[in-house]
Amino acid sequence: MNVNLNSISLQQRKFSGTNSIGGIHLPDFNDKYVFSKKKSNTSNAEYKKQIAEQAYEDFKNGQFQNKSEGFNKLMKKYTSEVSPDRKGIITSGLKAVSRNKQSGLKPIDLLATILEGKVKYQRMPSGQTDYIEFYDKNGEMVATYSNNGWTMYTTNAEAARQTEMCMIYNEAWGNAKRGIPLTDSGSVNSDSLQNAFDVQA
Template identity: 55%
Template sequence: MEINGVTATQFRGVSRSGKAAEIGLPNLNDVNAYTEKKTDTRESEYKKAIIEQAIKDQSRGKFQNESQGFNQLLKRYVSEVSPDRKGIITQGLRAINKNRINIDKPLDILALLLDGKVKYQDSGIDSPYIEFYDSNGEMVATYSNNGWTMFDTKAETGRRIEMCSIYNKAWGNAAKKSQEAGGCPVSFSESQSDSESAIDLKA
């Protein structure tokens, strides 16, 4: 999902009790949710893995999000530059619970966190509306009646585009080789049209 040009992922099925103390954390283990996880993997190793994944997916007639392997690799690749969403959200909820106040005017800053800040609004009727920001001032998550929504940072979006660029080129080359060898490859456009969840490089 895209909101004002920013990639957003929504999570449902969490607590919506209306009390900050009872708000459940989002499932950051979900393949579509990113939080900081740096590894010793070199960029050259990632590039090799992306190309290999693209070739494997093309041979199986899958493209981008249609492939579980692609989704898992994308999560690892993007998480290298992700903010510590888990820490920011956990700190934010603790700050709200500690203050335990209702704010009847729009989005007062409730607390400056170690890695960012949290903005909180509670009418006392519906579930509170909360925004979580990283240390760069980018909004990384919100909580409302609809549950949790994660927002990609600029760095995450750039990382996502980088991987898709490498993957798409390798996938296209594999399809061309398959065609030259007399196979029946799935075309780029056909694969994208068959999957609404395929990542758009323009996102």
């Protein structure tokens, strides 16, 4: 019942209409699959309630996981709590690459330490294509740029967070399917749960 969100975020995508640095268009940081660090004051209990409510709403509308716009928005918010500062890393990384290009050097393998991480830059042998890797402060690759397209890489913390949300969501969606009512706290009503088991027995 799990949808692998990582495979979606790993696809190479091209963004247009965004600002550019050094002739390279930035990713759309508002895109539902581009996560960047954003802390909220939402507690884990409140998130769990929101996830369960979203699952019940999606079941009612015949939707599941990333087929639901509400799920995607909640996944972005939930994951961004533990995301690296992709926006800062990519922006400062592109500025470092752009400065290096303007200095007239031939960057074959530039490694620069940037805000919250590192950037590795190579110009491919043809001289036409840039290949850039962006790393967070933990040394995990968070994005690459090549052939005019961006690929976002899910960090271990993000993958764990996404799995956690899917588990909460799947359980709630399954409960909705079984007709078990949701309580105000986002958990199922234990009396109704027992009645559901009694009916099935």
